[in-house]
Amino acid sequence: MAGRVDALYFFLVGLAVFFSALIAGLIVYYAVRYRRRDPDEVGAAIHGSLALEVAWTVIPLGITMVLFVWGASVFFAMSRPPDETINVYVVGKQWMWKFQHLDGQREINELHVPVGRAVKLIMTSEDVIHDLFVPAFRTKADVLPGRYTNLWFQATTPGRYHLFCAEYCGTRHSGMIGEVIAMDPADYQAWLSGGGGEGSLASKGEKLFADLACNTCHRPDAQGRGPVLKGLFGRTQTLEGGGSVVVDESYVRESILNPGAKITAGFQPIMPSFQGLVSEEQLLELVEYVKSLGAEPQATPAGPAPAAPAPAGTAPARQ
Ligand code: CUA
Helix, strand or coil: CHHHHHHHHHHHHHHHHHHHHHHHHHHHHHHHHCCCCCCCCCCCCCCCCHHHHHHHHHHHHHHHHHHHHHHHHHHHHHHCCCCEEEEEEEEEECCEEEEEECCCCEEECEEEEECCCEEEEEEEECCCCEEEEEHHHCEEEEECECCCEEEEEECCCCEEEEEEECCCCCCCHHHCCEEEEEECHHHHHHHHHCCCCCCCHHHHHHHHHHHCCHHHCCCCCCCCCCCCCCEECCCEEEECCCCEEECCHHHHHHHHHCCCCCCECCCCCCCCCCCCCCCHHHHHHHHHHHHHCCECCCCCCCCCCCCCCCCCCCEECCC
16 A cells, blocks of 8 residues: 555645745745836736636646545545455554454564455454554554454565554553564464464354353354354344344444344343453454354355365455
C-alpha cells in the first residue's frame, strides 16, 4: 500500500506547493504592477467577470473531485482485506501489544509475518483506546475496548519494521512500541513450528467451551436449548423479532458477553452473560473455536468449499 499512499501524498504536497507559489507570486506581481503611481490616482471600478468566476469554481471542483475519487479508492483498498489472509489476533493493553497466532504462538510487542502474504489483524483492547500504526506499511487503525477492528497489510521486503501506538493512552503511551518482523516464507514456517506447543487457538477454545459448560446448551444436534454452532460462522442469521445479522467475530463476541442483544429466531433469551468471566484472550479462543466449526458452503458464488486443507498458519477469512 505504501506506493499508493505515497503517490497520493506527494500529489497533495505538489498541489499545495504549486498554489502557494502561484498565490505568493501573484501577490508580489500585482503589488508592483498595480501600485499607486501618483497620490491622486483612483482605481478603476470593476463589476465582476463571469468567465473568471466560472473558472475559479470549476477548476477547484475538478481538482477536489480528483482527490476525492483517488483518496476513496486508496481507502477502499486499505479497508477491504483479500479473502485469503493470515489472521492474527491483537490485544492492546496499557502498555503493550499482545499478538496471538492461530496456531497458538503468542508474542508481546513483536509480530512475525511472512512476506508476500496478506495478513489481517483482528484487534481489540483490554482497557482504553489504542491505535496500531506501522509507518513503513502506511497502515494504522484504532484498537477499541469492547469491539473488534481490522487492519491488513502485505509485507514485501523482509526486515524489521517499527510498530507504534498512535493514540495517547496514558503515562507510558510512548513506550507502547514494538516491531513487525517480516520474514521469508521458509523462515516464517520455521519460526511457526518452533515455540508454541500450547495447541492452536481453536483447540484451546474447544477446551474452554467445555470448561464453561457451553456445550450443555449448544449441542451438535438440534436438541440443545441454544443454537447449533456448527456451520454457523459467516452465515446470515435471522433474529427473534425480525432483522438479521451476519455471524462474524463481533457477533460471536457480543453473544458471549451480552447474549440478550441479538437472539436467534426460535430461541429463548436464557443464556447468562459471560462478562467478567472470560478474558479478552479467552474470548478470542472461543471465537476461533466457533469459526473452526466451519461455515456451511451455502450459496457462495465461490463454488464448493475448498477441499484441500490450507497451509499451516493460513485461515481463509470465512472458514
Ligand atoms: Cu496505547 Cu498509546
